[in-house]
Amino acid sequence: MSTIQWFPGHMAKARNQVQEKLKLVDIVLEIVDARIPISSQNPMLAEIIEHKPKIMILNKADLADPKQTEVWQAYFKQQGYASIAIDAQHKSQLPQINKVVRTVLKDKIQKQYDKGLKLAKVRAICIGIPNVGKSTILNRLVHKNIAKTGDRPGVTKNQQWLKVNEEFEVLDTPGILWPKFEDQTVGTKLALLGSIKDSIYADDDVALFALDYLKTHYAPRLLAAYKLNEADLDQDNPDLMLFLTKKLGFKEDYDQFAQRLILDIRKGRFGRLTFEDVVLATDTVGD
Ligand SMILES: Nc1nc2c(ncn2[C@@H]2O[C@H](COP(=O)(O)OP(=O)(O)OP(=O)(O)O)[C@@H](O)[C@H]2O)c(=O)[nH]1
Ligand SMILES: [Mg+2]
The missing domain is CATH 3.40.50.300 (P-loop containing nucleotide triphosphate hydrolases)
Known part of the structure; x- marks a missing residue:
């Protein structure tokens, strides 16, 4: 158990x-x-x-x-x-x-x-x-x-x-979670936005998810916020995370960068963000 x-x-x-x-x-x-x-x-x-x-x-x-x-x-x-x-x-x-x-x-x-x-x-x-x-x-x-x-x-x-x-x-009523997340990204998103205690999830996992989401959906904002060049985003996510950790002055301390990224997202530093897309069921066909 x-x-x-x-x-x-x-x-x-x-x-x-x-x-x-x-x-x-x-x-x-x-x-x-x-x-x-x-x-x-x-x-x-x-x-x-x-x-x-x-x-x-x-x-x-x-x-x-x-x-x-x-x-x-x-x-x-x-x-x-x-x-x-x-x-x-x-x-x-x-x-x-x-x-x-x-x-x-x-x-x-x-x-x-x-x-x-x-x-x-x-x-x-x-x-x-x-x-x-x-x-x-x-x-x-x-x-x-x-x-x-x-x-x-x-x-x-x-x-x-x-x-x-x-x-x-x-x-x-008190906020209620449920015992098991079928999809792990659900837990990661809840941790990112503060519905699960910070101590329960590893910050670097949460930050890796967030970094990937920003790169894919909000790249211009990521570039602007951390003064990156477009080519910097060609690195895979763990490399990009290490790169940013150093660039922001945290030496090799991944965790500190991870916490900073999570905080920047929560405080709105990247502007208004939504971390889930939906495709409407009846998208019109033929026009
Ligand atoms: N930016 C923003 N912050 C909000 C909004 N609504 C609530 N907050 C903030 O979110 C935090 C949580 O708010 P609560 O009302 O305590 O949330 P809750 O759902 O009652 O939480 P539990 O009692 O823990 O289940 C607080 O810091 C609020 O100030 C909103 O619409 N916008
Ligand atoms: Mg409450």
Whole structure:
């Protein structure tokens, strides 16, 4: 039996708590990281949500490639989900959530009014993997810093109801990962963007992935940020990594460069980046 460090006991408990609370809510707000909209979805949560209405919230859109975000939203629409791309740091974008929730639930809400109720109450649960911004979104929605937030995974430890208004309550939940990544690059991407504790993944593996992705998808930005010549990119990735390690003054200390690259990506030094592509199912044929 192998021990799985990113699925400690509190996460199993958190998953069970989500399952229990699902009975009480009308709708699920699934928060994903707009830079990795698929890898930041938890397949285990998808299983327990089953047929509950769900809205996909692509958060940290301020850090993601805007063109890609548009394509991802079209993708989720094709999958049958309403989606919203937001930057939770700016509260001006948050009223969208309430609006979309009420649009998705309009039949249910109408029934409440038909029964003569003055208020049509809606309860939502906010779920997602660690560090995608669930608590930040909820604080913005309620205009108070009630939920604890922080730039590391595992900040929220317990569920907490937050009241947006008389008609809308949302449950904040701890971020949940799942026990086994079928695809190792999923784990690497989660580590790169801070949803898995930094200590669990080897920085140089994460940095090698990131370097390769930048080279392939955002080469001009990589050249500009580290003042490289195009020919420098002809080296294979481990050589390029050593080259950059020396160029940035870290001598032969790969790890220091790896940490620097990861930080530069997280801080937006390469501009807005998305680390996952999607091809839409119905690309028009013949025109
Ligand atoms: N740039 C940017 N940063 C954000 C955004 N939303 C949240 N953050 C930051 O991301 C970090 C994580 O936010 P939290 O709200 O604590 O994330 P969480 O999903 O509640 O995390 P857990 O409780 O660990 O599951 C914090 O440093 C936030 O300030 C956003 O839209 N854009
Ligand atoms: Mg939280």
